[in-house]
Amino acid sequence: MENILDLTASELGEAIRRKETTAVEATEAALENIRENEKNYNCYVTVDEEGALESARRVQKEIESGKLTSPLAGVPVAIKDNMCTEGLLTTCSSKILSNFVPTYTSEAVLNLEKAGAVILGKTNMDEFAMGSTTETSFYGPTKNPRNPEHVPGGSSGGSAAAVAAKECFYALGSDTGGSIRQPASYCGVVGMKPTYGRVSRYGLIAYGSSLDQIGPLCRSVTDCAMILEAICSHDPKDSTSVERKDNRFTDALEKDLSGMKIGIPRDYFGEGLSDEVASPIREALEVLKTAGAKVEEFDLSLVEYAIPTYYTIAAAEASSNLERFDGIKYGYRTESYDGLHNMYKKSRSEGFGPEVKRRIMLGSFVLSSGYYDAYYLKALRVKALIKKAFDEAFSKYDLIIGPAAPTTAPKLGESLSDPIAMYLSDIYTISVNLAGLPGMTVPCGKDRNGLPVGMQLIGDSFRENSLLKAAYAYETALGGSFERAFFKKEGR
Numbered sequence: 001m002e003n004i005l006d007l008t009a010s011e012l013g014e015a016i017r018r019k020e021t022t023a024v025e026a027t028e029a030a031l032e033n034i035r036e037n038e039k040n041y042n043c044y045v046t047v048d049e050e051g052a053l054e055s056a057r058r059v060q061k062e063i064e065s066g067k068l069t070s071p072l073a074g075v076p077v078a079i080k081d082n083m084c085t086e087g088l089l090t091t092c093s094s095k096i097l098s099n100f101v102p103t104y105t106s107e108a109v110l111n112l113e114k115a116g117a118v119i120l121g122k123t124n125m126d127e128f129a130m131g132s133t134t135e136t137s138f139y140g141p142t143k144n145p146r147n148p149e150h151v152p153g154g155s156s157g158g159s160a161a162a163v164a165a166k167e168c169f170y171a172l173g174s175d176t177g178g179s180i181r182q183p184a185s186y187c188g189v190v191g192m193k194p195t196y197g198r199v200s201r202y203g204l205i206a207y208g209s210s211l212d213q214i215g216p217l218c219r220s221v222t223d224c225a226m227i228l229e230a231i232c233s234h235d236p237k238d239s240t241s242v243e244r245k246d247n248r249f250t251d252a253l254e255k256d257l258s259g260m261k262i263g264i265p266r267d268y269f270g271e272g273l274s275d276e277v278a279s280p281i282r283e284a285l286e287v288l289k290t291a292g293a294k295v296e297e298f299d300l301s302l303v304e305y306a307i308p309t310y311y312t313i314a315a316a317e318a319s320s321n322l323e324r325f326d327g328i329k330y331g332y333r334t335e336s337y338d339g340l341h342n343m344y345k346k347s348r349s350e351g352f353g354p355e356v357k358r359r360i361m362l363g364s365f366v367l368s369s370g371y372y373d374a375y376y377l378k379a380l381r382v383k384a385l386i387k388k389a390f391d392e393a394f395s396k397y398d399l400i401i402g403p404a405a406p407t408t409a410p411k412l413g414e415s416l417s418d419p420i421a422m423y424l425s426d427i428y429t430i431s432v433n434l435a436g437l438p439g440m441t442v443p444c445g446k447d448r449n450g451l452p453v454g455m456q457l458i459g460d461s462f463r464e465n466s467l468l469k470a471a472y473a474y475e476t477a478l479g480g481s482f483e484r485a486f487f488k489k490e491g492r
Contacts, residue, residue, distance in 0.1 A: 004029045006483075009075045009170040009223040016063060016074040023063065023074030026169070027056035027118050030076045034120070034167045042142045043162040045081045046089045047121040052076065056118045063116065071226050073116030078168035080159050081122035082129055083109055083214070084203040088119075092205050093137035093158075094127045096325050096332045096351030106203020107238065108172060108214045108231045115230040120168050123158030127353045128322065129176055129207040131155055132422050133415045134183070136355040141412060146188055146452055146487070150409040153183030159217045160187040170218035170227055174204055176211045177310050178404070178429025181441040184217055185404035185454025188443045188487055190224050190471070191217045195462045196436035197242035200235035206321040208314040209240075211433040219483060221442065221472040225249035228464065244462060252465035253472045258292035260470065263397035265300035268428055274407045280445025280453045281403055284474060288401075291473040298396070301389050303431065305382050310430040311359075311423060312366050312379035318356075319363025325351065358419065387435040394460040399470055401457055403428050404441045408451035432458055440467040442474065443482040452486065 004026055007015060015021050031049055038044060056076070062068040079085060082092045084102035091097045109119070126136040134142040134157025144152040145165035152161040156173030160183035163171050173180040175193035184191025192215045199214045206212060216227035229250060234243035264285070269278055285295050327333035327347030334346035352360070366375040393400060405425055415422040432439040437458055444455040455474075457467045478485040 005033055005166040007169070008220040009218055010071060010220065010226055012075050012169055013071045013073060023056040023060040023118055024053065026074065027052050027076050027120070030120055030168055037165055037167060040143065040148055041145055041161055041165050041167070042140055043123055043158045043165060043167050044078070044121045045091055045093060045124050045139050045158070048088055048119065051088065052118055052120050059116045059118055068116040070115035070230065072112070072230055074118060075169050076118045076120050077112060078120050078123045078159060078162045078171040079109055080156055080171070080173045081125055082174060082205045083172065084205065085109060085119065085122065088122065090122065090205070091138070092128045093125045093139055094351065094353065094356070095138045096348070098138065098332055100331050104203065107200035107233070107235045109203070111231045111233055112172070123162055123171060125158050126155035127356050128205070128318070129155040129174060129179055130318070130355050130359050132182060132425050133410070134158060135412065135416050136353055138353060143412065144187060144409050147409070147450065150411055150451060151186065151415065153186035153409060155179040156217065157183045160184055160189055160191065163187070163189045163217050163219060170216060170223055172214055172231070173217050174212055174214050175433065176208045176314060177433050178426050180215045180217060181404045181429050181439055181454070181456055182426070184441040185456070186409035186452060188452030188482070189217055189219060190221060190440070190442050190482070191215065192224050192228065192440040192464070192467070193432065193438060194228060194232065194464055195438045197240050198244065198438070198462065198464070199231050200233065200238045200241050202235055202237040208317040209321065210317060211314060213433070220481070221468060221475045222250070222253060224440070225253060225468050246462065246465070249464060249468055252468040254469050255473050255476045256292055257288060257470060257473050260293045260399065260466070261397045262288060262293050262295045262399045262401055262470070263393055264295060264297045265303070265400060265402055266297050267300050267303040268402035272406050272427070273403060276447035277403050277405070277407060277453050281401070281455045284444040284455050285401065287474055287477045288470060291477060293470065298393065300393055300400070302382070302386050303427070306386060306431045306434065307423060307427060309379045309382045309386065310426070310434055311362070312375050313383065313434070315359045315363035316367050316376050317363070319360045319367065322356070322360055327351070355419070383434045386431055390431070390435045390437060398466050399457055399459055401455060404454040404456040408447045408453060428456060437461060438464045438467060440471060442471045443486050446486055
């Protein structure tokens with residue numbers, strides 16, 4: 001058997017079932033790699049070595065007894081640090097939650113545990129998922145394993161980097177405006193944001209409640225399908241959770257795309273898109289044509305309004321969601337204060353970072369008397385128009401394909417100096433969240449510096465299978481491995 005760390009999650013699960021290796025050996029290998037590389041990449045906020053090994057031993061016994069039969073049983077996973085995990089530090093990479101240990105576990109993580117997953121720890125992220133580079137973290141920036149001088153993307157940068165660095169076999173992230181798909185693009189891994197309501201948000205510490213969705217970051221399309229099958233469920237504890245029967249995602253893994261119609265928005269390939277990103281995507285489209293898909297260009301309206309609409313709605317929801325962090329019930333509290341209101345002010349001033357404060361202030365402004373109609377309500381109306389534009393597109397096409405980001409990963413330190421430029425980097429991903437659609441990123445090449453380029457696939461609501469089918473056909477045409485096709489020569 002090849003090096004255990006080179007296996008995908010699905011390959012490792014199969015190897016464990018065949019008794020070629022064990023959950024304990026896989027966990028020990030991942031932990032050893034974390035010890036060796038974490039100082040270079042800073043993917044994790046918390047590594048739970050003792051808990052992971054104990055879990056691996058228990059899971060291995062249940063596999064051997066026949067109690068656990070999931071294809072992911074015994075496979076080590078990393079969890080983004082905004083999903084509650086009982087008894088394990090959950091910080092949202094913020095000082096204000098630096099001592100918070102939840103008393104319950106989020107539903108998506110519980111579903112993985114039921115499938116026999118072994119949790120290695122909690123991954124670094126932009127503070128409260130607010131950022132596109134994982135540089136706003138209280139615990140310092142995560143570095144891109146493909147080139148440590150560059151960012152891994154955000155806000156799920158720690159999860160994407162941990163997968164790319166082989167510090168876990170797959171990870172969970174959350175996506176509010178591209179926070180799974182964009183870091184997947186920057187780090188050269190597979191990432192999916194499912195349809196809003198497909199995965200329970202119970203236990204996910206909210207940024208923008210109408211936009212957030214949990215999803216996988218992994219190394220292959222097969223992994224993605226298996227992880228989705230494990231985490232998707234109807235949850236009565238989440239009022240936005242949708243009950244669906246079509247959760248057999250592995251059934252979509254077909255190579256033949258005959259009859260599939262793919263739309264390419266002209267708006268996504270215009271000004272602002274790097275040629276080094278556009279070229280590999282166009283090459284990937286030729287591969288999909290060879291697999292039987294019909295590809296044509298069309299106009300997708302309202303793209304220019306997506307960013308102001310998104311940041312108005314997301315900031316408004318964030319200002320409301322973050323009111324609960326006041327230093328009273330849990331989390332960080334300032335050491336010296338004069339009265340209750342002073343304690344609130346000092347705890348929040350010291351506990352929140354600059355980007356979180358910026359978005360809270362923006363959200364409070366757009367919700368304030370006199371501006372609510374002018375900004376927030378108008379943004380909600382534009383959100384409805386964006387959804388309508390996608391509905392019209394999906395009356396003609398099975399799938400929409402475009403870039404995940406305008407460029408490859410920027411260098412560390414470049415983005416924070418210009419927050420507006422950082423916001424603009426979300427241009428291709430945020431519409432998917434505004435419309436509640438599924439979106440997926442797969443690697444499709446590299447730029448001249450060897451940095452990964454990602455191709456984004458967008459589907460109609462609850463049509464994740466269309467994304468998986470096209471992505472699997474593309475992966476198969478490359479020889480069955482994105483890692484071998486694009487990154488193996490680098491030894492990473």
